[in-house]
Amino acid sequence: MEPLERYRPIVDDFEAFLDACERPLGNAVRVNTIKASVDRATTVLEEEGVGYEGVDWNPRVLRLETDSPGSTWSSFHGFTHGQEEVSAVPATVLEPEPGERVWDCCAAPGGKATQLAALMDDRGTVVANDSNLGRISALRFNAERLGATSLAVTNDDARNYSLERFDFDEFDRALVDAPCSCEGTIRKNPDALDGWSEGYLDEVSGIQKGVLGRAVQATREGGTVVYSTCTFAPEENEAVVQHALDREDCRIVDFDLELEHSPGLTEWNDEEYDDHLEQTARIYPHQNDTGGFFVAKLEVTA
Numbered sequence: 001m002e003p004l005e006r007y008r009p010i011v012d013d014f015e016a017f018l019d020a021c022e023r024p025l026g027n028a029v030r031v032n033t034i035k036a037s038v039d040r041a042t043t044v045l046e047e048e049g050v051g052y053e054g055v056d057w058n059p060r061v062l063r064l065e066t067d068s069p070g071s072t073w074s075s076f077h078g079f080t081h082g083q084e085e086v087s088a089v090p091a092t093v094l095e096p097e098p099g100e101r102v103w104d105c106c107a108a109p110g111g112k113a114t115q116l117a118a119l120m121d122d123r124g125t126v127v128a129n130d131s132n133l134g135r136i137s138a139l140r141f142n143a144e145r146l147g148a149t150s151l152a153v154t155n156d157d158a159r160n161y162s163l164e165r166f167d168f169d170e171f172d173r174a175l176v177d178a179p180c181s182c183e184g185t186i187r188k189n190p191d192a193l194d195g196w197s198e199g200y201l202d203e204v205s206g207i208q209k210g211v212l213g214r215a216v217q218a219t220r221e222g223g224t225v226v227y228s229t230c231t232f233a234p235e236e237n238e239a240v241v242q243h244a245l246d247r248e249d250c251r252i253v254d255f256d257l258e259l260e261h262s263p264g265l266t267e268w269n270d271e272e273y274d275d276h277l278e279q280t281a282r283i284y285p286h287q288n289d290t291g292g293f294f295v296a297k298l299e300v301t302a
């Protein structure tokens with residue numbers, strides 16, 4: 001827990017935050033509306049005796065009373081997909097429309113890419129890219145099980161991603177669910193902070209800045225880019241968004257999120273950030289009994 005001490009000055013009710021980080025996280029699923037309505041999925045869960053509870057902010061997310069959400073019939077049928085509750089936030093904030101071209105820059109194993117396809121009624125194109133070949137098979141497996149036929153899978157470094165392979169030259173929207181130090185996953189993975197170092201934050205923030213920059217460049221004027229991580233470190237969150245604001249044609253836009261959260265930071269250590277960073281969302285584990293996440297929404301301006 002030691003690295004989390006650095007967030008004492010910025011987290012309201014820090015002791016409650018630390019307590020929540022020490023509690024194991026319950027399981028959640030997203031209903032895959034490509035294959036089943038929420039009614040159909042919950043009927044199947046009831047028939048197999050799996051208890052569930054809805055959440056206020058998203059009708060497609062259910063908290064499950066089972067230790068193995070991937071071993072239910074509803075999961076085998078592709079009616080549900082095991083996905084952490086907060087992990088369903090970024091695709092919801094991106095608001096993709098049916099028929100659009102959407103780039104999921106860091107997509108494996110595909111929780112958010114398949115969620116994007118579902119939000120688009122599986123119409124249009126979700127280019128699901130990941131640089132790690134070993135994780136691509138899980139992405140393909142999930143896309144197939146969930147019936148997401150609008151997914152096109154690519155295996156490249158998003159930082160210098162070429163669109164030459166496509167018959168279009170820009171996306172309508174992009175999601176950067178970046179590799180990160182994963183501090184916010186501590187409830188699911190108690191070893192998440194092993195090996196934590198400031199050096200790693202520097203290293204991974206370089207990758208994050210490169211991917212977010214490329215996502216903005218590859219998205220059309222007026223299009224939307226969402227940047228998310230499952231970590232608390234400002235070096236990987238606000239500082240990365242500020243880097244894009246300083247170098248790319250984009251601005252921060254506000255968004256509604258009916259899940260309790262805190263505003264993004266406008267300063268950290270000696271750094272000052274644009275005031276609009278307050279319109280980004282920091283979701284802490286004690287606020288909604290979830291994992292931790294950071295989400296920012298950008299509009300491309302040229």
Ligand SMILES: C[S@@+](CC[C@H](N)C(=O)[O-])C[C@H]1O[C@@H](n2cnc3c(N)ncnc32)[C@H](O)[C@@H]1O
Binds near residue numbers: 106112179
């Ligand atoms: C947080 S995970 C993505 C989770 C995924 N969005 C989901 O919802 O299932 C981050 C991913 O970024 C990938 N990655 C790391 N560096 C990358 C890069 N330069 N370009 C593309 N993908 C990258 C990693 O292989 C990893 O799968």
